[in-house]
Amino acid sequence: MLTVKKVSRTFQSGATGFENIDLQVKRGEVVGVLGTSGCGKSTLLRVLSGLDPEYEGSIQTKSENRGNAFGMMFQEPRLMPWLDVLDNVTFGFSKPSKKEAALELIETVGLKGFEHHYPKDLSGGMAQRAAIARSLLSQPDILLLDEPFSALDAFTKMQLQDLLLSIWEKHHTTTLLVTHDIDEALYLCDRIVIMRGQPGQIESELFIQRPKPRKRGDAVLGELKEQILKELDFTKR
């Protein structure tokens, strides 16, 4: 689905960013990119989504048109404050053609009844739900999630993680999830890619065979967490 070959993007003459990233994502796979802050994992998503065109290397997707190869969801909802929820979800499309699909997505993310509320009247979690719906409307081949729940409280976070699981079950969306939350990555992903260093490089890869939905307190996941923490050991460089 997505093949990334030797892609680098560095700032400040090579001090930050990431370099020589090789990554393959299969159709329907959920890949987590885990790393300490400053290892370039968000920059990787910006490069993939096309927001940052100044990279080296090659990025290939199997999608026919560039328009809906990538859908992106940010750390903040980034809703247009002058549009109501429905118009925000259909943002970027002509409304009549997508209205049905949008209403369905709004229901999926649990915002039915709030179609005509403005973002100022939504809570943080609700706004992020609307943002999920918006990023799914174009039916992107690959959904890029940039620490999507890091600004939410623990309970809302769990609710939205479960929401993502149910969406994947339904749509089988190929997803690249950038996060610094190990539990989140273990709970949601089929594979975890660990980045570290400055500029960041891929340190290791980890397959998680446990079937989803997983238990949050799963012992196997606990062991994997130990292992990841060791990998990320902050004392070694």
Place this chain on the structure above:
Amino acid sequence: MSSRTEAAVSSPAVQRTKIKPAPKRKWGGALLGLVLPVLILILWETASRAGWVAPYLLPSPTAVVEEMSGMAQEGELWGHISITLYRVFAGFFAGLAAAVVLGAATGYSRIARQLLDPMLQALRAIPSLAWVPLFVLWIGIGEASKITLVAVGVFFPVYLNLTSGIQGVDRKLIEVGRIYHFTSLQQIKKVILPAALPSFIVGLRSGLSLGWMFVVAAELLGASQGLGYLMVYGQNTSAPAIVIGSILLFAVFGKITDEVLKRIQTRALKWQDNLENA
């Protein structure tokens, strides 16, 4: 110690009573705003009637109303009012059009900003009335020079607010547009203009109030009709009632036009997360 505990038990340290939300006192608020003007009117009327002030300096409110309604009945007043309104609106829309074109250009394009903005900022530093002799020289004493002066007054606040509004658009929202591969035109239409709207409307309102100021200036300096001319006429014929009446008419029309813009503002910006919409 024990007595303190008992006291704490009998009356909790934190006590909250739910208060029913107060009903909206829209009319009450409006009435409150009327109290001072009405008091002043009464005081003014008594002062004039009791002869505390000379009527050739400050005629009573009733005298002002009589004078103006006399002029209205003769039909003379409507001509003055309509020509002044015409000048304000024509100047307003002319200044607005120029400000939208130039403000959008300098706000959006760096080259246009570097090219135009320094010059416009320098022109802004010229006191408005300094233009009058030049405009009269260039375009004569007729309508065009007055409308141009009003347009100059309207132009700058609208221009400045629009440019800064566009430049202040959140980069994060523009990135959302880029995710959808928007063209520049789509980006302007769907993200930049709506996001700059609040600032633009603020510019419209201050532009309009400057427009009213400049129409008075234009009419005071050289006109044979209009409310500003009426004030000069009242001054020359020692008729303070006409001067005061004209001032009041300016106040009324200025307030009405601003109120219209304010309504538009409230309607168009009901999505804003601010105190007014709370």
